[in-house]
Amino acid sequence: MSAPQGHLETLPRSVQVLLGLGLIALLAFPLAGQDFYTQMVTRMMILAIFAMSLDLLQGITGLVSLGHAAFFGVAGYVLAFLSPADAGASWLTSLPLAVLASALLALVIGFFVVRTQGIYFIMVTMAFAQMVYFLFFDNKALGGSDGLYVNVRPAALGLDFENKQVLYFFTLACLVLTYAFLRRLLWSPFGRTLNGIRLNEHRTQALGYASFSYKLTAFTLAGALAGLAGYLWAAQSGYVNPELMGFHMSAHAIMMVILGGMGNVAGALIGAFGFELFLHFFKDLPKVGEFDLGKHWQLWMGSLIVLVVVVAPQGLMGMLRPRRSQDD
Amino acid sequence: MDLANFFIQLLNSVQYGLLLFLLAAGLTLIFGIMGVVNLAHGSFYMLGAYMAYALTGAWDNLALAILAGTLISISLGWLLEKLLFRHFYHRSHLDQVLLTFGLIYIFEELRSMLWGDDVHSVGVPAVLDWSIQLTDTLSYPAYRLFMLAICTALALGLWLLISKTKLGMRIRAGAFNSDMAQTLGINIVRLHSLVFAMGVALAALAGMLIAPLSSVYPHMGSQVLIMCFVVVVIGGIGSVRGALTAALLVGLVDTFGKVLLPQFASMLVYVLMALVLLYKPEGLFKQ
Secondary structure, three states: OOOOOOOOOOOOHHHHHHHHHHHHHHHHHHHHOOHHHHHHHHHHHHHHHHHHHHHHHHHHHOOOOOOOHHHHHHHHHHHHHHOOOOOOOOHHHHHHHHHHHHHHHHHHHHHHHOOOOHHHHHHHHHHHHHHHHHHHHHOHHHOHHHOEEOOOOOEEOOEEOOOHHHHHHHHHHHHHHHHHHHHHHHOOHHHHHHHHHHHOHHHHHHOOOOHHHHHHHHHHHHHHHHHHHHHHHHHHHOEEOHHHHOHHHHHHHHHHHHHHOOOOOHHHHHHHHHHHHHHHHHHOOOEEOOEEOHHHHHHHHHHHHHHHHHHOOOHHHHOOOOHHHHHO | OOHHHHHHHHHHHHHHHHHHHHHHHHHHHHHHHHOOOOOOHHHHHHHHHHHHHHHHHHHOOHHHHHHHHHHHHHHHHHHHHHHOHHHHOOOOHHHHHHHHHHHHHHHHHHHHHHHOOOOEOOOOOHHHOOEEEOOOOOEEEHHHHHHHHHHHHHHHHHHHHHHHOHHHHHHHHHHHOHHHHHHOOOOHHHHHHHHHHHHHHHHHHHHHHHOOOOOEOOOHHHHHHHHHHHHHHHHOOOOHHHHHHHHHHHHHHHHHHHHHOOOOHHHHHHHHHHHHHHHOOOOOOOO
8 A cells, every 4th residue: 555645634625615515505406406306416415425434434444445335235125125015114213223234234244354454355345245245136035136126215204205305305414414423523532543543553553542443333333324325325216226235336435435535524525426427427428420429428437537546646635735735 | 966967067166266267367466466456357358258259250260269369468468557557556455446447447338339238149169069978968068178178278387387487486576575576686567567468368368268158248347356356365365376276166166056055156155255364364375
């Protein structure tokens, strides 16, 4: 691994303004937008929660997990299991249960994986996620390769997720809470210790911190937050399948975090929106003569990713950083 | 399971294991020597299979197609190493993951532009298009035996290259301690190009060899890539011997698992990996 880099934990004023404006835009958006766009932005906010949960591991603790989607998917499945065929589940019970299931799974998997390091950690998290993936993929009782439907979306306390605007604002609230929680955590003694582990685990241990339990706690917490995102995803799409836990979903989250710039939560948030916007932009590209630009979106997306990693290794937010501190 | 059936499954598992080895050997060396996590390794396998499809379509000769495909993939590997990968040896694993994931997108799209998104098949060459009758109902196709022989020969050749030649000694030195090898006068830059090109060629070769047996389809690289990672991790990063052992082990567990425990077969390999890592956190043959 290259030398650890500073991660812009104190947000520059420009980013703070951007986030404030973004929040206002998100609050006002459903008033103007059509249902289609409301759903699209809901999905972006869900992915942003997912990306921020990964940033807790990847950016703050320095654990690159290539299996984070397992926790995302499992929570979605829990909602599908808890939903009766002809009525909606209550989100007051199903949401905590889904998040708990993801947290438990993360605790068990974390117990095995956080003792490994570097490349091994990447590989082992991927292997465990694949294990979960195939458990659901190969067993008809768990939905098999086709997945499961959530026929009626959850409701409780007068908030019915069948209403797209209700789900939108509920997701927005979750997004804001997750962001505030993680930002608060970043500056707490717990967050400082996680940061210490990323920068130099041996020194952190020498200072008397049991890095194993800190890493395990972070892994479990990140799993639980990924579960929150996965639950919302299932509630929104009304459908879960094993691909939600797949390798591509995990890699998707990693890319969102890196695109934005990691380790400060805001970057993951910006990266998630940026990534999805790029994706929609590339997919909607027009035909130029015989050549359908939009059909080949993977080429543009792939090139963009390669370009970002070559020219902006610290993500979009890294480009905002003042020149002279870039050399450290 | 009767004896004939057992025998067939055993042959299949060895053949699958050796195929995995061809892929994993390159991956483990690229890991071990250059320290690069190469998620695009599966794409080279896919490109190999599609090259076999396109070239046999043009010439109707699998041997010629494989020869040409190998040359193309060596050049591709050489070029990619020079233009991109070389600049990522000292970057973080995260950057490497991102770079190679971007490459997967690009390769998949190029594949889609060149050959479309349909499933294709490649004919078994006429010389090998027969099978050996084992019992009244069971037979074993000759192409599978041919593939077994080729893979064995390649594995043997690779082993000889790595453990008996001067070049192999340099490669092992590079995997053991890259900086020290350089200090001792080994041209590590050239060694890197060579190992990378060889890894790409082996992966493409595996794809070309499997093409007549399985169909040629989009995203065929990702499944096999994950299997290869499992093999590399079980074997120990950088160890070719470990990759061989682990590949055969994974082949056995996967093939027999599919026959005996179909519902959990795909999980078994990952359980195996988890168990190995629990007892040997750095793989079976960590150098």
